[in-house]
Amino acid sequence: MSKAKATSIDIAHLAGVSQATVSRALRGSPLVSEETRERIRAAAEQLRYKVDKNASNLRLQHSGTLALLLFEDPTTDGSNINPFFLSMLGSITRACAQQGYDLLISFQQFSTDWHADYADSKKADGIILLGYGDYLAYLDRLEKLVAIGTRFVRWGAVLPDQPGVSVGCDNFSGGQAVARHFIEQGCRRIAFLGDASSHYPEFFERYRGYAEALAQAGLPVDRALQVDAESTQLCGHEAMSELIARGEAFDAVFAASDLIAMGAMRALAEHGYKVPGDIPVAGFDDIPMASFANPPLTTVLQDTRRAGEVLVDNLLRMIRGEPAQSMMLPVKLMVRQSSVRPA
Amino acid sequence: MSKAKATSIDIAHLAGVSQATVSRALRGSPLVSEETRERIRAAAEQLRYKVDKNASNLRLQHSGTLALLLFEDPTTDGSNINPFFLSMLGSITRACAQQGYDLLISFQQFSTDWHADYADSKKADGIILLGYGDYLAYLDRLEKLVAIGTRFVRWGAVLPDQPGVSVGCDNFSGGQAVARHFIEQGCRRIAFLGDASSHYPEFFERYRGYAEALAQAGLPVDRALQVDAESTQLCGHEAMSELIARGEAFDAVFAASDLIAMGAMRALAEHGYKVPGDIPVAGFDDIPMASFANPPLTTVLQDTRRAGEVLVDNLLRMIRGEPAQSMMLPVKLMVRQSSVRPA
DNA sequence: CGTCCGCCTGAATACGTATGCAAGACGCCG
């Protein structure tokens, strides 16, 4: 085995043609005769030749790669990533592979100045943005990305007049479905655990759906039943404990994410509440853990597989210069044991 | 905003120097005076210049990128990836970032002919191999990788005389610890759910540790208590059901992975066994789900954070031409409720 | 005053591929 990697010139030499012909042959150009192509293919095989992507990309001015930027709350210690995003990551990877693109992934502190390094440096043809965080603080960066013409799509709440293309699930309907599910069982004071401000529009949409369902049923929306919480078990535990400490009466808990719900269930148990007997609970996301919780957690399924495909598809469309649109994906209420009061 | 990306020549023009000086200045060469460097930095800032990685990599003959190849059993439907590997992925990403490398990830069907495309095509300087699968079938590919001089490390069982560098946890001791934990509680017929052949050396090592602990306690190793299972909940459920159907008496279950354990617990419940009252259960991996199982699952913790660091560190060492060694990481038994019989 | 040296800069080139342009071979038609 010779040490140096073979180049197209080596192949040309071996096959008795010019380097240009080698390049054409291997890229499937119709200009080269089948006979020559076969000879070149054999030579390439023999020398274990692989096209040098750096050279190729430089020449072609694209990279055949997408970048996935995963933002994290600086609060999380980092060893365990939000499982919902991991699930998205899996489906995005798969969608990329299917389209013949490589995927570069990078974890970003939400605070750092990331802008569009990957795209600017031509390491990636486009960017996928994923992660919770303070949306309003984030907005001006999105605008900057649009201004400099970076191709990107983001996962998150889909709202009117957003910069760039966004894909997200129908958080509003999801929130509505959960609240209705509780209302149908006779619950009247449903707590909401999760931030509910425009800084966190995904949670906010879930909250708005919940509030809408209450209003439609003629029930009051009591802000005393809402407690801020980021999407971690710890925050869920704290939020639940705080609500209990407030002494406010409640007869159901809607957590804005499954992690929050699991923390809340633990806190409820610690305070002697039975789930769902005393207090039914529901979450949002349908992470794999949800169906293994004790009791199995009612939640709202986001179709991550579909989401990954849509994200990648939209991004590739932008890269090709075709029009791309923001899109809202349907959700599905998964009723499990945690939310159903025994009759 | 001009459409075309700025190049080093544009910067040179603007700063009134040559392209060579721009390159030197931005790479921190001591050859350029501080005053000039500052002028160039300002010009680069103004034009939003970013080094073109493709050109840079072509010139430097390296990519500043590592590739992570994640193998999957063809059996899994693919929408959900083994959470343990996701956890590894998270820690590897982090370790890469810390070292200033980008990470390219790719899911591979175990059967496809992957060899070393990423490294050969210079998209990555080295490769990390991750995933279960038939080790013996896989071996000749590893040997081929070594033969063509591809830099790679793999996660898996660490055995004598393996091709290349491997990093894995101490599966043998882990298996031993679990078995001892059961034996101390008076269990004598401990079932083992998971493949136990040299085709799946990680599980096999766990099995060997288990067998060793039994032998040391003077207990017989009964092959009738072992059932093959791959690392999914479904397989765990099937394996457990089969063992019950066999009518073989058993008084504890050691599952070779947490997913298997969770499937097994469900099967036990379906057949009316209480865990841990009737049958204590333990798993392996300590995936995040384990502590949320019902009851919380006793398992063996693999330190994925450390594992990621060691993998990346070893790989970078190889890339730099320094010596790298296979390495076995310690494990820790996490005793939770699922394995402790009420007194 | 000439020479040498240290410090900084520019010209030129290489990295490996893809493609526009020109041209050779061949056949066909006028």
Place this chain on the structure above:
DNA sequence: CGGCGTCTTGCATACGTATTCAGGCGGACG
């Protein structure tokens, strides 16, 4: 026999950066 079109190939060049080599400038020293 010349001209034209088709099919295939080679030559030359461009992509943007990093580095080698050569040289200019000023000061110090003999």
